[in-house]
Amino acid sequence: MSDSTYPVTTANKVNRYKHQATYDIDTIHTIVNTTPVLHVSFVPNPAIPLPIVLPMIGQLGLYNPLSPPSEEDGEWHCYLHGYVSSRLMNLADAALKRGEPGLPLCVAATKVDGFVLTLTPNSHNYNYRSAVLQGHATIVDDVDEKLWAMRLITNSVVPDRYENTRVPPDGAEMQSTRILKMQIESASGKVREGVPEDERKDMEREDVLDKVWTGVVPVYEKLGEPQAGPYNRVAAVLEHVARFVKEENEKREKYAFEAAHKPAPLKRPAKKSET
Template sequence: MVRHTLEYHKNPHNTVNRYKHQAVYSLTTIHTLINTTPVLHVSFTPSPDDPFPVILPMIGQMGSFDHPSRGVGEVLDCYLHGYVSSRVMNLARRKEGNGKGMPVCIAATKVDGLVLSLTPNSHNYNYRSAVLFGHAQLVSSPEEKLYAMELITNSVVPSRWQHTRVPPNAAELSSTSILRIKIDSGSAKVREGVPLDEKGDMEDEDVLGKVWTGVVPLYEVYGEPVPGPYNRVEKVPEHVEGWREEVNGSIRGYAVEAAGKDAPVKRREVGEED
């Protein structure tokens, strides 16, 4: 049976207008970017009277409490973790019972390579970025709160929750709040490939002979674990070391592969910006 790839519907908020050929609306791509980015940036408007929007670095993860077996390619919520009396939690608390909740945007970005071209203007990055638009509400159910805390903990290192002292005690639970964001829409933008310069420069032998062009792959590396001062476990557990080796290979492999792909070719569409 053929399974269709789910996508976010395009609307004025999430539609990519520049370089539309690099736009992605696939739930799998967008949710994977959110789940694999250690720090998300969450933006919101604190009040109608405040002239400045607020952007906070937060830890989050996609999931579904009602349907926990759903994969990244299916409809999911985004859970964000924070201190109980933090600004964003207090704002969400004040908006309880007020329609859908507090409007927020969530952004994730990965840089996979430095694209070095013939001219300064044509330099670029290989990158993946995603933005989600939705409404945030505080999680009130103890069961859903524990679900989200486990989900987010395991996003740091898979299976970490079960290898710690759990469940959290009363003080830990009372000091932590969880936001559930119902996603309205989202989009991603992805650039992979070699440099691409203007035709005139690429045919100029003098320029070609003077300027090095190519891609410098860029990727995160998880280093050798360093034991803490009160650690008494002699060997680094497999759920840490095995994951570290696997994810390092995966991240590096993607960046190197992206560096050798063909440059994205712009397909001009009616009404597209230059």
């Protein structure tokens, strides 16, 4: 992947806990692409500054129909799948008619990696990774790009799943599926990992240190043993599902436990993405 970072502007600059901020493209993309639900926000009525938030499934991807995708050949977009209502369609149309590049959207992805329990409620924290993207979105009309995005999104849930189902989608399915494509105009992330941190005033109190348990409860999304449905006829859980469940569980558990033992953020030498 790339070494690049998203530009830091007034729109995405993180002003609090700066040492936890990241603009690193790989970090942000990984957070978004491993989060099963993205929270997508937009303003239904431009005259009233009240947004709505919808849970959607999405992926950052690079569509390039002409050659194998490479960093140089195109632009990464956020592809979103979910219920794209007529209202959302109309809003996107209205924005285009106003001369905007699409519907203004904000997409957020957050993963909780642990509960950080400290001496005092105020220094309690989470180990977590979050990313926020802003940009303008349009509906994907191109049939090839739409098929490509449907495959990308299906396989983000379980790898190789698309190829292991009844495909391609028929005409009615293509008609009823709408994919939103967001141009990423601003992006930032935050990562907190590590052991608890307390303020000096509490670290000097023997009575507090003797009484309060401090540490991290690791948290990770666990995938259970796949449960066959009522009309399933395939005896074994197909290999692409079984392997995914096993590998993901190992990887997720490992991350949460390792994060629980890393040095505390304020005491750690700055990483490249944190400078």
